Amino acid sequence: MTTLKQLSHREERFTGGHRLCAGCGAAIVARQVLLAADGPVVVGTATGCLEVATTLYPYTSWKVPWIHNAFENVAATISGVETAYRVFKEKGKIDKEFHFIAFGGDGGTYDIGLQALSGALERGHKMLYICYDNQAYMNTGIQRSGATPKGASTTTAPAGKVIPGKLQRRKDLTAIVAAHHIPYVAQAAPHNFMDLTRKVEKALAADGPSFINVLAPCHRGWRHAPEDTLKVTRIATNTSFWPLYEIIDGEWKLNYKPRKKLPIEEWLKFQGRYDHLFKDGGHPELVAEIQADIDRDWEDLLIRCGELPPRERRDEEEKKK
Amino acid sequence: MAKTGVKTVKVPLAGNDAAAHAMKQVNPDVVAAYPITPQTELMQAFAQFVADGEVDTELITTESEHSAMSACVGAAAAGARTMTATSANGFALMWEVLYIAASLRLPITMAVVNRALSGPINIHCDHSDSMGARDAGWMQMYAENPQEAYDLWLIAIKAAENHDVLLPAMVMYDGFIISHTMEVVEILPDEAVKEYVGPYKPAYAMLLDEKPFTVGPLDFHDYYFEHKRQEIEGTEHAPAALAEAAAEYAKISGRHYGPLESYRADDADVVMVALGSTAGTARYVVDVLREQGKAAGLMKLRTFRPFPNAEVAGALGNAKCVVVCDRVASFGAFGSPTFMEVRSALYEVPERPLVINYVYGLGGRDTGPDLLEQAFAEGFRVAETGEIKQHVGYLGVR
Numbered sequence: 001m002t003t004l005k006q007l008s009h010r011e012e013r014f015t016g017g018h019r020l021c022a023g024c025g026a027a028i029v030a031r032q033v034l035l036a037a038d039g040p041v042v043v044g045t046a047t048g049c050l051e052v053a054t055t056l057y058p059y060t061s062w063k064v065p066w067i068h069n070a071f072e073n074v075a076a077t078i079s080g081v082e083t084a085y086r087v088f089k090e091k092g093k094i095d096k097e098f099h100f101i102a103f104g105g106d107g108g109t110y111d112i113g114l115q116a117l118s119g120a121l122e123r124g125h126k127m128l129y130i131c132y133d134n135q136a137y138m139n140t141g142i143q144r145s146g147a148t149p150k151g152a153s154t155t156t157a158p159a160g161k162v163i164p165g166k167l168q169r170r171k172d173l174t175a176i177v178a179a180h181h182i183p184y185v186a187q188a189a190p191h192n193f194m195d196l197t198r199k200v201e202k203a204l205a206a207d208g209p210s211f212i213n214v215l216a217p218c219h220r221g222w223r224h225a226p227e228d229t230l231k232v233t234r235i236a237t238n239t240s241f242w243p244l245y246e247i248i249d250g251e252w253k254l255n256y257k258p259r260k261k262l263p264i265e266e267w268l269k270f271q272g273r274y275d276h277l278f279k280d281g282g283h284p285e286l287v288a289e290i291q292a293d294i295d296r297d298w299e300d301l302l303i304r305c306g307e308l309p310p311r312e313r314r315d316e317e318e319k320k321k
Numbered sequence: 322m323a324k325t326g327v328k329t330v331k332v333p334l335a336g337n338d339a340a341a342h343a344m345k346q347v348n349p350d351v352v353a354a355y356p357i358t359p360q361t362e363l364m365q366a367f368a369q370f371v372a373d374g375e376v377d378t379e380l381i382t383t384e385s386e387h388s389a390m391s392a393c394v395g396a397a398a399a400g401a402r403t404m405t406a407t408s409a410n411g412f413a414l415m416w417e418v419l420y421i422a423a424s425l426r427l428p429i430t431m432a433v434v435n436r437a438l439s440g441p442i443n444i445h446c447d448h449s450d451s452m453g454a455r456d457a458g459w460m461q462m463y464a465e466n467p468q469e470a471y472d473l474w475l476i477a478i479k480a481a482e483n484h485d486v487l488l489p490a491m492v493m494y495d496g497f498i499i500s501h502t503m504e505v506v507e508i509l510p511d512e513a514v515k516e517y518v519g520p521y522k523p524a525y526a527m528l529l530d531e532k533p534f535t536v537g538p539l540d541f542h543d544y545y546f547e548h549k550r551q552e553i554e555g556t557e558h559a560p561a562a563l564a565e566a567a568a569e570y571a572k573i574s575g576r577h578y579g580p581l582e583s584y585r586a587d588d589a590d591v592v593m594v595a596l597g598s599t600a601g602t603a604r605y606v607v608d609v610l611r612e613q614g615k616a617a618g619l620m621k622l623r624t625f626r627p628f629p630n631a632e633v634a635g636a637l638g639n640a641k642c643v644v645v646c647d648r649v650a651s652f653g654a655f656g657s658p659t660f661m662e663v664r665s666a667l668y669e670v671p672e673r674p675l676v677i678n679y680v681y682g683l684g685g686r687d688t689g690p691d692l693l694e695q696a697f698a699e700g701f702r703v704a705e706t707g708e709i710k711q712h713v714g715y716l717g718v719r
Binding site: 055064072077078086115116122123 | 350378382397401421534535537538
């Protein structure tokens with residue numbers, strides 16, 4: 001397993017000078033993923049912050065072969081590159097081992113790109129798809145996405161006098177991807193960089209498609225201080241808003257269990273996008289709902305990961321008592 | 322055996338099978354496609370070639386045409402010779418990526434089996450699919466029969482991959498009328514096709530060369546225009562590349578393919594312009610009218626993009642009236658696409674002919690000789706009187 005010291009000696013293949021905001025989660029994720037991916041790699045990026053801010057012609061931050069096609073099709077695009085690679089390998093035109101990594105934001109992955117992603121996963125291309133999930137369409141100005149959590153205020157589902165931000169739950173993309181029965185699926189966050197590094201290594205070693213959903217704060221949309229990016233993802237894992245886990249060949253495994261699961265207010269109150277939940281009397285019923293959702297999801301995950309017995313068995317044991 | 326000395330075989334093939342045969346002989350690196358009527362049999366036939374190990378191609382069976390064209394872009398950017406095929410709504414779903422493929426200068430080639438666009442939904446032939454993408458940056462050629470579908474696809478590959486051009490190309494053939502109709506097709510030997518298209522040599526180091534290479538960056542007002550100008554320059558080089566590819570093809574096949582083909586048009590008073598399978602019907606009608614002593618002619622337009630402006634002006638300049646048949650409606654425009662292009666091409670001809678337009682055959686409406694005779698009759702009336710009553714008419718509509 002690669003150590004931090006070894007990582008520090010690797011060449012930076014996602015370089016500085018890009019135009020992503022100071023404190024951008026996506027930039028940290030891209031850099032860490034490329035550091036973890038040793039050897040030749042081809043990167044595809046969906047339209048979004050990471051793409052527009054890193055390849056403003058005639059400049060590029062990518063010291064690797066890189067392709068951008070459109071918003072909703074990075075999975076299909078990289079699947080074409082990977083297929084060409086297999087053909088050339090078969091024909092003896094290439095002898096090097098390449099890895100293929102696609103980056104998409106939550107817009108390009110949860111929503112408009114979900115179909116292309118699903119198709120590519122089902123076809124079994126050997127590629128790693130990284131979703132940098134900043135929970136809204138940040139590149140175009142913080143519009144609601146399928147990844148926006150309940151209660152968050154965005155520019156297309158704003159908190160108003162009548163409606164307190166987004167009313168719906170975000171979709172569980174990691175589980176949707178897991179349902180494709182690919183060899184490696186994980187959820188990660190950049191503050192735990194060794195966990196993310198290990199996951200990228202496992203994903204690239206998998207014999208088939210792999211997927212990592214990485215929480216990537218956008219302080220412009222989440223409304224926290226730029227220097228708190230990694231602090232906020234730590235809170236996300238300690239409140240169990242964003243658990244860290246992996247699914248290896250269908251086996252669910254929990255990677256981090258907070259010593260004491262913090263109340264969801266810790267997560268909500270840290271970010272300005274939830275301000276309306278607490279101001280002027282706020283929306284305590286919505287906060288309670290969010291907490292209930294999280295508790296239920298967390299329990300489901302613990303059961304799936306074998307950390308808790310299934311509910312029926314617990315009910316039976318209760319009865320016996 | 323053709324006069325060229327190349328040992329060919331004549332086999333009865335439907336258009337889809339002829340096109341699939343071309344694909345098989347080209348043996349591309351990657352094909353990414355999604356089935357849609359009436360293209361389906363082409364894709365099925367090719368999938369069978371893959372399954373039987375008759376080609377080395379990797380077939381990507383995508384979940385949509387959008388992903389098919391997206392995967393084609395990825396494969397072509399990796400340096401692979403890449404082909405695909407579609408029709409109608411599938412073609413429309415590719416739309417966004419058609420422009421990207423052209424702008425990235427990736428010589429992908431595609432068969433478009435012409436079918437009416439929804440709505441209302443319809444599976445039969447008209448040209449509303451490919452005509453809508455006439456400004457996407459692709460070369461466009463219309464085939465009249467299965468033989469041309471086979472031949473033109475081979476020529477298209479050579480022209481598209483020409484380093485002065487580097488633009489994708491699509492070859493159209495009419496859904497069902499050509500795609501599902503069996504005709505005798507003369508097939509070249511595998512070796513001759515292999516030698517003709519040659520090994521694919523990308524113009525630049527592509528994605529799998531390991532060197533940092535950025536494809537598809539953000540391109541703002543400071544560079545976008547120059548890149549578009551270069552793309553236009555590619556289209557300006559296309560006619561010469563197509564002519565060169567066609568001339569080489571003629572050497573092995575004995576069949577000559579220019580951007581257009583005139584039939585008894587030199588001394589004709591009235592010349593009909595048609596694309597695709599309708600050209601065959603029009604040729605028959607020309608003969609019938611000639612037997613009646615009427616000076617009728619035909620100009621079959623084969624290459625629609627780049628539009629052969631000077632050649633069209635040369636071929637039609639002596640007519641009194643030109644009757645342009647369009648198997649597509651251009652809503653809100655003054656006439657349909659071929660009409661607009663042809664009329665524009667004739668603007669600087671000293672004694673320019675009068676031009677009328679007929680929209681016909683939408684949604685696969687059968688267009689027999691009787692309807693084309695009607696259109697010719699109006700053409701002769703216009704030629705004699707010098708008076709256009711109606712610029713745009715509709716053939717065979719109730």
